[in-house]
Amino acid sequence: MPSPESTSATLPSVDELAQELLLIQQGGPKKVAIIGTRNLTLTHQQLVEMLTYALVLSGNQVVTSGGANGTNMAVIRGAKRANPDRLDIILPQTIAQQPSEVQDLLTGITHITEYPDRRTMTLAEASKICNHEIIDRSQQVICFLYHTSHTLLESVSYAKENRKIITSFYLD
Helix, strand or coil, X not given: CCCHHHHHHHCCCHHHHHHHHHHHHHCXXXXXXXXXXXXXXXXXXXXXXHHHHHHHHCXXXXXXXXXXXXXXXXXXXXXXXXXXXXXXXXXXXXHHHCCHHHHHHHCCCCCXXXXXXXXXXXXXXXXXXXXXXXXXXXXXXXXXXXXXCHHHHHXXXXXXXXXXXXXXXXXX
């Protein structure tokens, strides 16, 4: 039989359960962060796009980042198809630092936050800060990652520490 210490590490706390119950009972639209890896297969990109499309059509506000390919582009495509006004994009740096295909995709989106003061940071540093801001602005977090995705694993830990409802989809 497992010790109480090892069991308590895997069971949610009363506060976590209460927060999840409250979120479920509210029932209305939520602010949902969707973050994840750039390394998504086409099939996974289509799933992320459909999930985002459904979330936005259900009245939810979606928060994500910019970024080449992968999760962020799929989120942007899905939200733009459903209702671009229900999409908030927080860039790790600036629009000018995004690849041209991302810049094109961002056309017509009104809720974009960029950070010129992070221009000199590495993308990894700026992305970590960006993910924290995305998580802070949301009630719920969905993350697509691999077990080797260090920045995203850290972001998942940050979301848990801040008592966000988090769903992680591990792709490996």
